[in-house]
Amino acid sequence: MPSLKAELLAVLFAAGKPVALKEFQALGYPEETLLRTLKALEADLRDGELGVALERVAGGWRLVVHESALEAVERVLKPSPPRLSKAALEVLALIAYHQPVARAELEAMRGKSVEGVLESLLERGLIRVVGEKDAPGRPKLYGTTERFLEVFGLESLEDLPPLEDGPPLLLRG
Numbered sequence: 001m002p003s004l005k006a007e008l009l010a011v012l013f014a015a016g017k018p019v020a021l022k023e024f025q026a027l028g029y030p031e032e033t034l035l036r037t038l039k040a041l042e043a044d045l046r047d048g049e050l051g052v053a054l055e056r057v058a059g060g061w062r063l064v065v066h067e068s069a070l071e072a073v074e075r076v077l078k079p080s081p082p083r084l085s086k087a088a089l090e091v092l093a094l095i096a097y098h099q100p101v102a103r104a105e106l107e108a109m110r111g112k113s114v115e116g117v118l119e120s121l122l123e124r125g126l127i128r129v130v131g132e133k134d135a136p137g138r139p140k141l142y143g144t145t146e147r148f149l150e151v152f153g154l155e156s157l158e159d160l161p162p163l164e165d166g167p168p169l170l171l172r173g
Contacts, residue, residue: 009063018146055153057154091118099141100141101143
């Protein structure tokens, strides 16, 4: 029978997405044991000798390519990162920092229509409708998703860089 560390590694490998501590509890171990073993696995992979690392993101853990192995992965797989237009990044930043936010509020902050951009971000799963504003017409309110956290390598929204006075850096010059 494999060790708990081996079981956790196998689950992370097979999942291909962040796995929350609550999900690991199906293995039948106490939360403290799972957490301690995950931290030990994270430490074991930190040096990059195995080419992967354990990353905490979107409220869980996932396996990622260690920076020491990135060049090899790029040479063989030639991955292309998901591309977002400047407009999509601007709107996504506004939503991330001001959520929940309505389309009209986004357009007022940006000074331009955001309808097509919102559609694109919804299709990519980076944002979602989180409710309706208590106002005439009941406009939809938008917020970011777990996928947003995964794509940008954030464990939670608290990991967003702090805003200085003025708009997010993505919106400057």
